[in-house]
Amino acid sequence: MTFKPQIKVPATYMRGGTSKGVFFNLTDLPEAAQVAGSARDNLLLRVIGSPDPYGKQTDGMGGATSSTSKTVILSKSDQPDHDVDYLFGQVAIDKPFVDFSGNCGNLTSAVGAFAISNGLVDSSRIPKNGIAVVRVWQANIKKSILVHVPISNGEVQETGDFELDGVTFPAAEVKLEFMDPADGDGALFPTGNLVDELEVPEFGVLKATMINAGIPTIFVNAQDIGYTGTELQDDINNDPQALAKLESIRAHGSVKMGLIKHISEATARQHTPKVAFVNKAKTYVASSGKEIHHDTIDFVVRAMSMGKLHHAMMGTAAVAIGAAAAINGTLVNAAAGGGQINEVNFGHPSGTLKVGAKAELIEGNWQVTKASMSRSARVLMEGVVRVPAVN
Structure with a gap:
């Protein structure tokens, strides 16, 4: 029996806030996975190592917790006054399921850095030193987020002294602003009641x-x-x-x-x-x-x-x-x-x-x-992720 070799997909493994995930540039994905559907879902599942009946995700990039079983797909935005589209996929650990029903706020803090480092933000919007404000279109919930990314000598600054409980080491502070954050098109209180x-x-x-x-x-x-x-x-x-x-x-x-x-x-x-x-x-x-x-x-x-x-x-x-x-x-x-x-x-x-x-x-x-808060983010590893060919 002949087995197909593994494929190589460019990817970056990043921490954002108290979460970790595998980040992709949309155009780096296999052609069939560049659109929503089973090919994309199967690829993300295999990258993370799900479904795993042992609950460990040993044969993938996942960390066997909800905070570390995550994927992100970014692309240049066609939305007016936005730089990048951000699609988040929460990968189930023990089931063959990728949930695209909501956003991940923690990984949002890493979206700006990835977008800048991967050429998804126009260079005119990036100062040599200071703060680059990356205008993010959150594709899951169709909302705008502003990610304030520190820049030193024209590159993303990841190190710093900002401490975030739940993260062991300090890093550079990334400020997030969630504009009109009511999820989707629904009411803030869907039942009409505060309680x-x-x-x-x-x-x-x-x-x-x-x-x-x-x-x-x-x-x-x-x-x-x-x-x-x-x-x-x-x-x-x-x-x-x-x-x-x-x-x-x-x-x-x-x-x-x-x-x-x-x-x-x-x-x-x-x-x-x-x-x-x-x-x-x-x-x-x-x-x-x-x-x-x-x-x-x-x-x-x-x-x-x-x-x-x-x-x-x-x-x-x-x-x-x-x-x-x-x-x-x-x-x-x-x-x-x-x-x-x-x-x-x-x-x-x-x-x-x-x-x-x-x-x-x-x-x-x-x-x-x-709504606003501060998080931090940093690249943990970058290169290619290898996965057996999936349909």
């Missing part, structure tokens, strides 16, 4: 804030589901019953938000929505061993990603947190103390994160005009 009553068989009726900002997110009070909001990964991820109950919240919330018609469809939409639980500020010890004192944060929040408690905080969920905190009457705003809030510093499993948002009540509807 809903969500029926979940395992819990009864829960109070929930369901918001489309950054990424569709369902917020519940930690104490209503038996938690404090100071839990670390092992407290949740080693408990199959807890994971099943949290997934039930996600499935029933998905129906209420209009993202799916029946809870059975939730398994085919793993990336969105997210589930997060909040509580007032509490002192706790982060996964790094550092004590986070309640006086230094506004509230605590824990978020689920692809069926597991995230080790830090997803960038898109941070946008949702900032947006919800800015609107008086949501559960997040109440956890932060209530009232008018434009910026919050919240505690997550790895430490703290600051995020800002501007919200306005326009003709009876809440709108978030901008």
Whole structure:
């Protein structure tokens, strides 16, 4: 029997925020994978090493967590006043599925650097020294993001002293601005309510804030589901019953938000929505061993990603947190103390994160005009990724 040799696909392995992913220039992909469809999905699955029934992604670039099972495809943008189109694919670990239903905020911080280094941004927009503002069209949710990339001697500056909880080493600060971040074309609050009553068989009726900002997110009070909001990964991820109950919240919330018609469809939409639980500020010890004192944060929040408690905080969920905190009457705003809030510093499993948002009540509807935060990014490896030929 004759086997075909592996193909070589130019790629860059990058960290963005607290995530890692394999980045591609669209034109470098095999021709069949340059358009949406099974050829693209099969290529991305094979690159990452999914589906893997062992859950390790040993035969691929994935890191066996939701934060490290990610792919990005970039191309020059045809959108007016934008530099680059950014398509994000969340690759399932144990299933043959690539979820394109939402954005990855963490990897957004690496999009600008990749775009500049790979000639996707016009040279006239890149200073010799200073900040290059890369205008990103987020193709998954059709929204604009501004990525502020530091430049030294005409090249992307990756090293620096900016520290990000959840990332071991400091790097250069990358500021992100999410413009009009309501996900897709839907309303900021798809049910029309700041707080809903969500029926979940395992819990009864829960109070929930369901918001489309950054990424569709369902917020519940930690104490209503038996938690404090100071839990670390092992407290949740080693408990199959807890994971099943949290997934039930996600499935029933998905129906209420209009993202799916029946809870059975939730398994085919793993990336969105997210589930997060909040509580007032509490002192706790982060996964790094550092004590986070309640006086230094506004509230605590824990978020689920692809069926597991995230080790830090997803960038898109941070946008949702900032947006919800800015609107008086949501559960997040109440956890932060209530009232008018434009910026919050919240505690997550790895430490703290600051995020800002501007919200306005326009003709009876809440709108978030901008959300902002700082992350960091750097190239880990570049060259080619090798994969067996796929159809």
